[in-house]
Amino acid sequence: MYKLPEDPLQNINAKIDYYQQELEALKKQKEFPFIYMVVALPTTAVFIVLAIVSDGLIDFTVAITGALFFSLLFTCAYLVLYQPNREEMQGQLQRQLSVLHREKNKLEAGLRGEKEVAYILGWLPKQYITLNNIYLSGPEFETQQFDHIVIGPPGVIHLETKTINGAILIDDKGDWTVLRATQNKINREGMDSPLPQIQRHEAILQSFFKEKFPDLSIPTYGIVVMANSRTIIEGQDPHLTVLKKDKLNEYIKSLQTNPPLTQEAIKTIALSLIEHHQDLS
CATH class of the missing domain: 1.20.20 (F1FO ATP Synthase)
Structure with missing residues (x-):
């Protein structure tokens, strides 16, 4: 076979x-x-x-x-x-x-988007550590892929990268709709909210930190990043932080935690996440 x-x-x-x-x-x-x-x-x-x-x-x-x-x-x-x-x-x-080629183009666009976001995150100040394409699981959760995890003074920021060509409309209930222009007309398509994915990532990280660092308070933040520069975002998700990639680093640097994580704690958390990473390649 x-x-x-x-x-x-x-x-x-x-x-x-x-x-x-x-x-x-x-x-x-x-x-x-x-x-x-x-x-x-x-x-x-x-x-x-x-x-x-x-x-x-x-x-x-x-x-x-x-x-x-x-x-x-x-x-x-x-x-x-x-x-x-x-x-x-x-x-x-x-x-x-034809279907496979469309899937391939979509996947390649997603991979390019992840690389572009990884490059941008590489320009964060030195006290931030970035991990890309990390696979983590928990005792009660199946393995999940994290596009990017940033560990820094504010805490741990996990990012989900989306590469969408078109306009995204987000209503006040958190429902997502995509508008795409094809052959001189606008197609309106429904799209699953990234919220469940962000929640799964959040649950795995919280479970991991509770087990590995029970005495340390580690704030976590979830961000959805739009990697395509042409993507238009209209509306604001009431449950999610949605940013275009050019706004990403400034937003991360603006996050505040009192007290901030020490550099020693940042390195320890990063090393622990790397050790917990499951290589599925």
Whole structure:
């Protein structure tokens, strides 16, 4: 059984390669005229020989007509048995490839967005430590991916990066809607709020700190970061902090905690999170 890679991008590339090979194999299958010629030539030769050896019992015209008829019959039978629904299968493969390419483009855009946010976070003051692409779990929680975790004087900030091309409308209930311009019209699409994801991350971090640092008060903050510079945000989520990437560092530096975490505590927390990281690559 073929095993797909764990990495999502490698997984999609493997599927694309597989479907592309299947499509190329279908395209290489011979067309009706070629198959008919391959069948007709030897069949006609056999019927002509039969006409000759029959000593006049089989007329040449009848022999050639019979040869052409049986050639057509054999060709159709071959196509039905060995190349059924060829055009339909090609259409299905092409549609599947189209879906996979869209998923790949979306995933690659997300990865680029995460890299851009990681670069921006790298310009925070030295007392901040940034961890990127961290996988953490808790006793009661399954493993979750954290795009970025920043440990600094205000506490621990966990960030979820979103790469969305279009405008995001957020109402006062925290419902998200995406507007995208396609072919001279605006498409309105619903979108899941990142709130459950942020809450899962928050629960894992709180559980982890309670176990590892029971005597230390560690404030946590969740931020949703829009990595696409063209994204337009209209409205404010009542439950979430949503920022564009260019506003991120200033916001983090503006956070205040009394008393702030010491540099020793910041390093200890960062090392502990790294040790707890589960490499799923």
